[in-house]
Amino acid sequence: MAIRALKNHHKYIFVxxxxxxxxxxxxxxxxxxxxxxxxxxxxxxxxxxxxxxxDAGTMNPTEHGEVFVLNSGLETDQDMGNYERFLGxxxxxxxxxxxxxxxxxxxxxxxALEFGGKCVEAIPHIRDEIVHRFEHSAKVNKSxxxxxxxxxxxxxxxxxxxxxxARVLKMRHPNDVLFIMVxxxxxxxxxxxxxSRPTQNAARQLAGYGINTDFIIARAESPLDxxxxxxxxxxxxxxxxxxxxxxxxxSIYDVPANFExxxxxxxxxxxxxxxxxxxxxxxxxxxxxxxxIKNHSNREVNIAIVGKYFNTGDFILSDAYxxxxxxxxxxxxxxxxxxxxxxVNSRDFEGNDVGRPLPPRRDEVSHIRSAHPTPVAxxxxxxxxxxxxxxDKYDGIIVPGGFGESGxxxxxxxxKYARENKIPYFGLCYGMQLMTIEYARNVLGLNEAHTAxxxxxxxxxxxxxxxxxxxxxxxxxxxxxxRLGLYPAKLxxxxxxxxxxxxxxxxxxxxxxxxxxxxxxxRYEVNPKYIERLEKGGLVFSGCSPDGRLMEIAxxxxxxxxxxxxTQFHPEFLARPLQPHPLFTAFVKAxxxxxxxx
Numbered sequence: 181m182a183i184r185a186l187k188n189h190h191k192y193i194f195v196x197x198x199x200x201x202x203x204x205x206x207x208x209x210x211x212x213x214x215x216x217x218x219x220x221x222x223x224x225x226x227x228x229x230x231x232x233x234x235d236a237g238t239m240n241p242t243e244h245g246e247v248f249v250l251n252s253g254l255e256t257d258q259d260m261g262n263y264e265r266f267l268g269x270x271x272x273x274x275x276x277x278x279x280x281x282x283x284x285x286x287x288x289x290x291x292a293l294e295f296g297g298k299c300v301e302a303i304p305h306i307r308d309e310i311v312h313r314f315e316h317s318a319k320v321n322k323s324x325x326x327x328x329x330x331x332x333x334x335x336x337x338x339x340x341x342x343x344x345x346a347r348v349l350k351m352r353h354p355n356d357v358l359f360i361m362v363x364x365x366x367x368x369x370x371x372x373x374x375x376s377r378p379t380q381n382a383a384r385q386l387a388g389y390g391i392n393t394d395f396i397i398a399r400a401e402s403p404l405d406x407x408x409x410x411x412x413x414x415x416x417x418x419x420x421x422x423x424x425x426x427x428x429x430x431s432i433y434d435v436p437a438n439f440e441x442x443x444x445x446x447x448x449x450x451x452x453x454x455x456x457x458x459x460x461x462x463x464x465x466x467x468x469x470x471x472x473i474k475n476h477s478n479r480e481v482n483i484a485i486v487g488k489y490f491n492t493g494d495f496i497l498s499d500a501y502x503x504x505x506x507x508x509x510x511x512x513x514x515x516x517x518x519x520x521x522x523x524v525n526s527r528d529f530e531g532n533d534v535g536r537p538l539p540p541r542r543d544e545v546s547h548i549r550s551a552h553p554t555p556v557a558x559x560x561x562x563x564x565x566x567x568x569x570x571x572d573k574y575d576g577i578i579v580p581g582g583f584g585e586s587g588x589x590x591x592x593x594x595x596k597y598a599r600e601n602k603i604p605y606f607g608l609c610y611g612m613q614l615m616t617i618e619y620a621r622n623v624l625g626l627n628e629a630h631t632a633x634x635x636x637x638x639x640x641x642x643x644x645x646x647x648x649x650x651x652x653x654x655x656x657x658x659x660x661x662x663r664l665g666l667y668p669a670k671l672x673x674x675x676x677x678x679x680x681x682x683x684x685x686x687x688x689x690x691x692x693x694x695x696x697x698x699x700x701x702x703r704y705e706v707n708p709k710y711i712e713r714l715e716k717g718g719l720v721f722s723g724c725s726p727d728g729r730l731m732e733i734a735x736x737x738x739x740x741x742x743x744x745x746x747t748q749f750h751p752e753f754l755a756r757p758l759q760p761h762p763l764f765t766a767f768v769k770a771x772x773x774x775x776x777x778x
Contacts, residue, residue: 189356190318191325191452194346196393197333198363198382203399204426204435205362206259209329210266211435212360214466215445216325217267220457224321225263226275226314226328227256230338234280237662245499249701249753250276253665259329261503261753266436268462268756274317279338282309302341310345325452334361334386347390358451361386361393362426365400365408374400376412383416394451395422395444403427422447433470433757436463462758469757473513480518481575481771483508486526486594487582504580504608507755511764514686517772522574526587529568529594568597576604576743576771579611581701581750585634592618599736604743604770606763609702612734612746613643616706616714624717633704642714644707662703667725667749669732670695675722676745677733680766685759696723698732698749705748706731723747743770
């Protein structure tokens with residue numbers, strides 16, 4: 181007897197990689213979510229990571245990219261950030277799954293005798309736990325359609341259990357489950373012809389797991405011609421219109437509109453037996469934003485990201501600061517400027533003399549393109565010859581989050597130069613801690629001021645670890661044990677921070693904002709013993725925890741510096757294309773003013 185799909189049953193779309201990873205499954209998943217939301221459906225996105233880590237928190241950013249943090253405090257893959265930015269809403273811990281989570285939960289159940297003495301095996305117990313998590317995420321989100329991205333590629337052995345779980349769902353509800361394969365079509369330079377054979381082989385490999393793909397998103401340097409579409413369709417046994425062209429484009433925010441050209445949204449609904457509901461007008465706003473981010477022709481502001489996670493051999497890993505880069509773009513669009521984003525390696529500024537940094541290494545001075553503009557980058561020779569004066573060409577400087585000693589003195593020197601030369605400065609997490617240390621050293625005269633993370637023997641631990649965190653470290657409890665997730669903070673009156681938060685989408689709110697909520701990921705805090713001394717010395721703590729114990733925002737008054745502000749939290753995690761973060765917008769506006777005065 182055939183298994184029939186339940187009437188009005190929840191729908192599932194699985195996005196799986198073919199041929200190679202890193203070609204845009206996350207953006208494809210995000211874009212499909214945007215399209216189906218615009219068609220009037222409630223969508224939830226799920227990221228599956230097949231590694232055995234329980235979460236992404238202990239991974240090196242130079243190897244895995246940015247660690248994104250949800251409101252719940254769960255540390256996740258950076259794709260979760262793209263999901264939130266494209267959907268324009270917060271995701272939950274139920275929307276992220278790793279092999280480590282699944283195996284850990286099943287083993288804990290076995291240890292608690294919850295299997296009643298049965299032999300616990302990968303099939304069915306691991307597989308069924310995965311299916312349960314897929315269904316639970318849909319239930320929690322009260323969604324109509326789940327879009328589930330399985331990380332890596334079809335050929336990855338560690339994906340077998342997740343693909344098997346998807347197959348079981350398809351078997352149970354054949355009319356309610358679709359598979360999309362995102363596959364790359366290379367164009368070898370010497371041949372000059374786009375090759376579809378790897379994609380055909382990937383589709384056959386997927387069929388070997390008992391799954392036939394329903395759609396193929398064909399990633400390539402250039403658009404697919406009809407001949408290639410036909411060839412793939414015949415070989416992979418799908419209609420020609422279900423081969424979707426996905427060429428390289430200038431901005432990831434163009435992808436939903438690009439998919440719409442091939443009518444992907446309508447085709448997906450038709451394949452699921454659904455009809456488009458009343459269209460969501462927000463998609464028109466999305467398309468205006470995508471055009472604006474890419475095509476802004478107004479003045480360019482040059483923003484420097486001073487970090488240490490750029491050491492990747494001959495390549496530049498901008499993904500380590502992905503959310504920061506995207507937040508700048510959103511706020512630049514709102515401020516009516518084009519942001520040219522430069523990456524600067526902090527190790528190039530570690531000389532003892534602020535005017536004469538250590539000679540930079542060629543592989544550590546780099547820049548990236550911020551999806552629309554062409555950056556104006558300093559050459560190695562220029563940085564070496566000009567010393568810190570090379571920073572004068574930037575309209576704003578950001579020191580993002582990070583851990584460890586590497587590059588710290590270079591960051592402190594850059595912060596000092598930005599403060600003394602009135603260059604707008606924005607410190608994020610570690611960037612706020614370092615600006616506080618720099619101020620203590622060079623304004624209050626506490627020359628040996630430091631953070632307990634680097635020098636616990638310093639006589640002036642401006643940044644220290646809280647007692648509860650000391651206990652966790654003593655127990656070797658590192659994973660998932662920092663201050664993580666959404667926490668409230670109260671704002672001081674008549675400060676730059678409060679002024680920034682009192683605007684929403686360019687309009688002033690009826691009354692000044694008094695309380696905010698932001699996402700955290702850190703272990704160290706401003707030492708309460710030094711707060712009064714820092715405040716008397718001129719530093720303003722414009723945001724703090726409701727009990728007044730933890731400092732959340734530090735700044736200098738506007739009459740002292742145009743914009744010198746740092747946050748203990750990570751505002752970039754809440755920046756959205758249609759809702760830029762107010763602090764990033766205030767920073768970009770300050771950079772715009774500096775540009776106008778030069």
